[in-house]
Amino acid sequence: MREFMIIFKQAFVTKAKTKSFIITTAVMMVAIFLFANMGKIIDSVQDMTGGDDESEAVLLVRDDSGVLIEKLKMQFEANESGTTVESSDQSEQQLTEQVKEGEIDSFLTLALDDTKTIHAKYTTMSAMEFTLPMMLQDALQSIQTEMQAEQLSLSTEQVQTLFAPISFEQQSVSPSSKTKEELSQARGLVYVLMFLIYFAVIIYSSMIATEVATEKSSRVMEILISSVSPVKHMFAKVLGIGSLGLVQMVLLGGAGYIALKSTSSSESADGFFSVFGFSNLHVGTIVYAILFFLLGYFLYATLAALLGSLVSRTEDVQQMIMPMSLLIVAAFVIAVSGLSNPEMAYLQYASFFPFFTPLVMFLRVGMLDLPAWEPVLSIVIMLVTIFVLGWFGARVYRGGVLMYGPSRSLKDIKKAIQLGKE
Known part of the structure; x- marks a missing residue:
């Protein structure tokens, strides 16, 4: 038994004292703490680099209809998205050039057809941007629903009943299921x-x-x-x-x-x-x-x-x-x-x-x-x-x-x- 314990301690202590084990364990623990506080770290970096500057959170909108931009502003203010919607009188071509030159990140063009259907085009340099386009799509969909309801003389309660979710329950009779x-x-x-x-x-x-x-x-x-x-x-x-x-x-x-x-x-x-x-x-x-x-x-x-x-x-x-x-x-x-x-x-x-x-x-x-x-x-x-x-x-x-x-x-x-x- 004495020989067994000697080899046991040797295998445990020798490996525990190796630089590779100590460094690997320390790096993994640091990585865990960094991952857990990633949001705080990103906010700190943005504060130091000016990432939260209001100029970077402005969305220029060219509204050919003349009525949609105010509704869009109200949607973004209600959602507290942190993005400011501002109207622009510049042409679509001029705004596109500004995006290409890096002067602005993106812009949105809005229009209404004869059937009161919204036509929107979001222009940006990055093809991997998803958050803001999804927010815009949801906001514009809400505006579209509101305008169609007004056209059909539907009240707010009637509109809500149209989109009320069904009650769906899944039940398993398997004796082993949860x-x-x-x-x-x-x-x-x-x-x-x-x-x-x-x-x-x-x-x-x-x-x-x-x-x-x-x-x-x-x-x-x-x-x-x-x-x-x-x-x-x-x-x-x-x-x-x-x-x-x-x-x-x-x-x-x-x-x-x-x-x-x-x-x-x-x-x-x-x-x-x-x-x-x-x-x-x-x-x-x-x-x-x-x-x-x-x-x-x-x-x-x-x-x-x-x-x-x-x-x-x-x-x-x-x-x-x-x-x-x-x-x-x-x-x-x-x-x-x-x-x-x-x-x-x-x-x-x-x-x-x-x-x-x-x-x-x-x-x-x-x-x-x-x-x-x-x-x-x-x-x-x-x-x-x-x-x-x-x-x-x-x-x-x-x-x-x-x-x-x-x-x-x-x-x-x-x-x-x-x-x-x-």
Whole structure:
């Protein structure tokens, strides 16, 4: 046990002290705080650069009808859009030249035909401008409706009845389905946690394989194996780097929570938590997230340690673990495909395949009210798979860590098992 703890601490502390780990964690935490306060940062930059100058929030309008511009002004003032509408007597050609030369950002031309239909043309240099054109379209549509109502002698109440929405309710009789609101919140939460599980598993599993290959290439492995069994060495590496990964996830999660709670706009923070489902966290969902994260990590980490023991150079690690990486990617693709409809049959079958379970079963547990036996059965299958893979991996690892030379094929597993017996 003493040797196990020594290797465990070495794997944890050594990686935790590396510049890459410290810098990566610090950069990600800073990025989280910047993202949470992006609105405040943009406002500060605009204040310093004069981005909020009134001259930039003026829309010139050429109104050939002579009656629309006043109505448009009233619409923009009522909506408090921050854009001032001003009339222009210049020709359309002159205004177009000013837009091309950068003197003004855009302008609007208005006209009415014989049927009292509004014809509007918005001219701007940028083809990617969407906000102001949409505001103009909505405002002009309201003006058009108002003018047509006056022409038909309709009162305001009568106009409102024409656009009154219908009452539409969706009901599902499936025993595993949730309400539409619960499903929307669960979808955001599951999506975020799936990303965390996916990236954590693929990053830390690759880290273990690289660590084992590095020790082999530097001949440190020969010294370690002479004082501790390969099995203890493998599982100490897996647990050490796995613990480091949990610490990093907790740090990033805590930073994200603090950043959103301390942001200047509490409404934005509450909206974020509400949209992604974090405002109504269910304890069961968090428990399953942690459980499937740990099981998925140990499953792939054991496989990564096995594969890493077969190579002697760190350059060969990525090629050797490529099949494992493809399994994780396949699991993620299948899980993402079920976000819109988690009740599809192939998701149920895939959730019991141990290499897909961490993501697919978590998707189903998070978005559906499943009977307890389904997640329990998937957990049992994963535990059995981890045990079998650990037993088999230990046999391969025992001989693989002593193998040197070119080793880029999974056929070397048989050679490693034979060497381990000797």
